[in-house]
Amino acid sequence: MTIPSRTWWKDGVVYQIYPASYNDSNGDGLGDIPGIVSKIDYIKSLGIDIVWLSPMYDSPQYDMGYDISNYEAVYAPYGTVADIEHLIEACHSRGMRLILDLVVNHTSDEHAWFKESRSSKTNPKRDWYIWRPAKYAADGTRMPPNNWRSFFSGSTWAWDEETQEYYLHLFATQQPDLNWENPETRRAIYDSAMEFWLKKGVDGFRVDTVNMYSKGNDLPDAPIIDRGIFEQPASGLFCNGPRMHEFLREMNTEVLSKYDAMTVGELPHTPDPAHVLRYVGSGDKQLDMVFQFDIVDLGIGKTHKYEYEGYKLSELKSVIAKWQTFIEDTDGWTTAFCENHDQGRSVSRFASDSPQYRERSAKMLALMMCALTGTLFIYQGQEIGMINAPKSWPIEEYKDIESINYYNSVAERTGNDPKAVGHVMKSIQILGRDHARLPMQWDDSPHAGFTTKKEGAWMRVHDDYPSINVAKQEHDPSSVLNFWRKALKIRKEYRDLFIHGAFEMYEPENEETFVFGKRYGGHRAVVVLNFTGSEQGFHRPEVGGKFELLVGNLEGVDGTEDVLKPWEGRIYLVN
Structure with missing residues (x-):
């Protein structure tokens, strides 16, 4: 096995913050940078090494800040450039790093x-x-x-x-695509969007839509797969274009190589591991790692995301195995995540958000994530087991342009057919981007302690905030929050095994339990997870050695029985 080089971003745990929804310091109903700074000790207490801040740049906010009108300014309701400098200092003084979102496929039409x-x-x-x-x-x-x-x-x-x-514009009308074929444009991007912030001490970037810059010049029609409509999905024509790798090498040579900066690319529509390795091999300076979206794309519709079709556990296992093993015996690196600002909450999507099993489910998913190889990414609220918006909320409560546009387009196309519109609504209730954007739940005071504004937050706070919040969990040793802290500690204590270890899958076709192994040198661990609401037996893989329970998500379990309670998870060390 290739011995990995221990770069800081490999062993680090990343915590993603969505500025609009994290913490409002001035009572205007919108989160802001000073609000994040005030919670920096809380973030550190989780066991976080790297903070990733979603777009905070000046923007008309048609797409929640991914439509940037000035790379060198901050959206005024969030704060100022000086506030970001204060946040950089607050992170660095506590031994943490800060990365920003790099959004350079497009700008705002107001740029x-x-x-x-x-x-x-x-x-x-x-x-x-x-x-x-x-x-x-x-x-x-x-x-x-x-x-x-x-x-x-x-x-x-x-x-x-x-x-x-x-x-x-691959995204909203207000987000025109930049022409990367023009070297002058590229130079301006490097200066304004990257060097400006790297000089201030930012430690790297999460790179938005990183494989869409090179589209070629021909721009041919896409094949027709969605009949009866003119516009067709065309990701095969604008992702991974002819000069994509050349552009990323240049970005490294011109900018990133001057700094000890990390990059994690958002790499959609790239299912071939061999192709992904071209982006992340350390010998060919392009990206340090990428997000593979197969896990969060499970069950999405073939013609559109919001035509949800459901998935089986064996598909989830197959996706995890694919992206855990693709770097073996290479100089590449991988990521582990199951939530971000564009996804439904993982407890609601992959486990159970019923009051009976919500906490246990959240802990089970924490065990799974903390045992996976690669750099681990956690999204705000994941650490307290936040869940999707209630199903009782009508479409009017949703804010996201993607959900609303598709809902309206289907309503219009079908003459408001209840079945068609109902299916889209069900899909949005599972996959909608708004679920992750609900305000962070700090305590049980009005508006979840997110804001002091009488009228409330920019977006409705989850109805369940009195029972799911940081203050309630902070001093409860058996809370989801404290379980995450414990799991992250264990991940770092056994970093060779969990962060750098080789992944081994057992019983891939089993639709009830997920059993996998981790191996590093002579050390082994076995992870057993019950993905159902009923008791399940499991088989201990023959890996030669005595199983000793390292951690589980149920109190009073010694790990000797080969039966898992509903949504139970355990990690064994094999000695």
């Missing part, structure tokens, strides 16, 4: 670069974005340059009346 680009066809920045003339149907109808569907529904092309051309 100064785009305003210039759209001002005329002869403007020097015209070529900083992707412009194309219209096509025309046989009857003279103006048509977009191709049939690509945007991630937020509708065409990826927006017509600009002023200059009589279309611009490309």
Whole structure:
């Protein structure tokens, strides 16, 4: 086995913060940077090494800050550049690091670069974005340059009346795509979006949509898989384009190599492990690691995410095994995560959020995550077992552009057919991005202690906050919060085994229990997890040695019985 080099970001645990929803320090109903700084000791107490801050840049907020109008300024309701400098110092003085979101596939249409680009066809920045003339149907109808569907529904092309051309936007209309083919554009991105913050002491980036920068110049039509509609999914045509690896090497050479910075790329629509290794091999300086989305994509619809189809445990196991083992005997690295700002809550998705089993489920998932190889990422609220919004909430309570646009498009397309709209609503109740964006639940005071604003937070607080909150769990030794602290401590104590160990799968077809092993040198561990609401027996794999219970999520269990209670999890050391 290749002995891994022990870089700080390999052994580190990352905690992702969504600034709008973490902590409101000034009573305006929106989270902010001073609010995060005030919770920095709490974050440190969890066992966190790296804080990842979701976009806090100046933005019109059409897509919650992923539409950036100025890379060198902070969205005013969140604070100032000085507040970020204070946060960097607060992290560094406690032995933690801070990484920011790097969003450079697109900007806001309110960015100064785009305003210039759209001002005329002869403007020097015209070529900083992707412009194309219209096509025309046989009857003279103006048509977009191709049939690509945007991630937020509708065409990826927006017509600009002023200059009589279309611009490309893979996401919202207000998020025009930058033209990475232009070296001048790339240089400006490196200076404004990266060096500006690295010079201030930021320790790296989570890189948004990292495989979409190179789209080629041809931009052909996508194959038709969703009949009866013009726009078609086209990720195969705009992900992993011809110059993608070249652009990332240049980013390293020009910028990242000057700093001890980490990068973790968001790498959607890249199912081939051999291709992923091209991005993360340390010998070819591109990315340190990436997020593979197979785990959070389980059950999503074939034609659209919000046409949920469900999944089996064997599929979850297969996905975890695939991305745990793909780096073996290579110089690549991997990540472990099951929640982020774009996903439903893991307890609701992969386990049980019923009052009876919610806490046990959350602890079981914590055991699984803490035993996986790679850099571990935790999302705010995961450490207290936060769950999806109640099913009683109507669509009007949801804020996210992706959910609302798709819901409305299906309602319109089907004449508000109750079955079609009902299925979309059920899908949103499982997968919606808003679940992760509900305000953090600090205590049982009004609005979960997130804000002092009388009218409440920018988004409705979860109805269950009086029973699920930090204050309630802080001094309860058997709480989800304290279980996470314990599990993270164990992960670091046995870092060779859990962070760097080789993964071994047992009984991949079993639909009730998930049993896997970890091996490092002569050391072994076996993890047994019950993914059902009933008792299940399990087989101890023949790995040669005595099983000793290291940690479990149930009190008073000695681990000698080969029967698991509902949603029970255990980790054994094999001596």
